[in-house]
Amino acid sequence: MSSTARIALNRPLRRLFDYRIPDGTPLVPGQRVRVPFGRQQATGLVVETGVTPPPGITVKPILSALESWPALPSETFRLLSWASDYYQHPLGECLFTALPVALRKGRPAEQKQVTQWRAIGDPAEVPAGAPRQRALLEWLSGIGKSASDQEIIQAGFTRQQVKALLEKNLVQANTTPAQPAIAPHPDYDQQSPTLSEAQTRAAEQLARPAEGFGASLLYGITGSGKTEIYLHYLKQHLGRDEQALVLVPEINLTPQTVARFQRYFGTRIVVWHSALNDGERLSTWLKVRNGEPVILIGTRSAVLLPFTRLRAIIVDEEHDSSYKQGEGFRYSGRDVAVYRAHLNDCPILLGSATPSLESYYNAQQQKYQLTRLEQRAGQARPPEISLLDIRSRPLDGGLSQPALGAIRKTLERGQQALVFVNRRGFAPVMMCFDCGHMVDCPRCDTRLTYHRRDRAMRCHHCDYQTAATEQCPKCESDAFKPVGQGTERTEDVLSAHFPDTPVVRVDRDSTQRKGSIQAILERVNTGEPCVLVGTQMLAKGHDFPGVTLVVVVNADGGLFSVDFRAPEQLIQTLLQVSGRAGRGAHAGQVLVQTCHSDHPLLKTLCEGRYLDIADQLLAERESGQFPPFRAMAIFRAEADTMEKALQLLDQIKPMAQTTGVEVWGPLPALIARRADRYRAQLVLNSDNRKRLNHVLKGICTHLDQQRLPGNVKWMIDVDPQET
């Protein structure tokens, strides 16, 4: 009697598939197999063996096992099964998220080899009839090391030319495994500082209380030297042959952090982020899976990698919204990390200057141990924050006269200034100053954003774009001008005011090219006077010792938003960006331009005590019955008409309305139309997470058994970041 295995496929289907196990093929959960699927073949992952297939079904045989060992070891497998259930996302897609693309496609789990070419002959030996070959050999000899095909092509030569040189025995090939290159950082050799008194106290508190799981929340103000604490933590908790995971929101923005880890741990440091290519990913994945004692610094999806000896986890900037995946498998990297620490019986440290209300609440409930670090490291003092009321003040590129004056003074003192343009809630739009007309996206319910550089108007929610007109399209008035501030306009105004000072713009557009952010950071770190202008990107974890002034162009987006998380995010952003000021020897000053200088939230901001603000915000969350006091999930529906989207949600609403679950909606989403698709949502809210999970599961099963019209889609978002 042959046995049957239940297999997960990388398909958005909430079901598994049964296949017969060929005799003599031992299989365990997590192992990769090749199976027939329809008329094709597919890569599958074993979920269970020894199952009984439903009667009357012909079970096809598994074609082969791709390895003799499980690609997903049991702990990783359990983690992903839990996440599939918690986030109500199909198991197959969850499991495959933990595999690099090469392995999803069924390629062998072996390191990709890269061929490197080295010059071994004299360029003079190349026949004169082949000048390009000679040039290539000269180039190869000149660089004094071996070069890959890719580097050779980048240098302007061809594969054929290399081959010709090989045949003439003038170059030699050697193959090495593809390795993600970590660029050496200029700080690499710097001495690490001795911990300050405050740091020592924090580090002592974080010393292992006992064996096993334990979560700590490190509230350390900006510039308090959290990175040194992380290093200390790892040194204490990690044995020589154990693995650690360090989650960061965005790796390319903070090469300094990686460098500091390298200084302590050298080659144990490996990285994981979106800029790696498939070969580099596979190479790192294999190191982790093989149990090499790596310390992996990575972004969100690193939490799903197949560690086998994970003994410590750190989540830096744990409040950062980029930890939540925004589509598909909508997991929170931070929350999955906490569960993973549980599974591994190991400690986890969440660090932030502005902890999420969720984590802070857990600390208040004694689930996490709270450690405070409220002094800046070294000589630096916390910056002084003040509000600058801009009601009825003339603005130039969004900047008031006092703000421009403060920038001038800073530059005159030989220091650097940072101008922060809050994109969230604000965007420059074209408006008619005669009739008030603004241009909407024809496919979405949003306004088009004006881009000065190419005089285009673009929708930031779909790809629609059109040329900006000189006149109002409605009343043909000439008073059709941009309002609101974008970084480009602010940059132009600053350049005009300070023609002798470099103005450096940092946003998505200016940093898209590989290495451009590094170039910008290096320039800033020379300490020469300059003005940095940018968006959210500038608020994240940078250490700019020369910056002594931060100007926040517009603080008001988010103060009156309907999204329950908006005030928290606004305060976090403002404090994070303020934290870029005065990190070096000179004191920092922060000017926050606002039209609401009497708003209580902004007033407390000036006192700079985040936990006091967090207490206020938590009280509001409690009275509004919002997370973290309740568990929340959103059912989102999308269709070609609003009617259909609402109809689907109306249909499932009665199933959601059970004891202990509150249901809001269905309502059109905040942006009800996006790329000509209509979006609606149903919010489920409960004081009992288990019950909520049960209700979600019931609705999913119901919907899966239904035939929905082809253009209606639905998805679930558990612990939503955006409402």
Ligand code: ADP
């Ligand atoms: P945070 O992440 O808490 O904002 P960082 O870890 O980036 O802070 O540290 C801020 C700055 O303080 C860095 O330049 C770091 O090198 C420096 N620093 C950290 N600890 C010390 C110390 N004990 N003595 C002197 N400088 C320190």
Ligand code: ZN
């Ligand atoms: Zn649009």
Ligand code: ZN
């Ligand atoms: Zn008009």
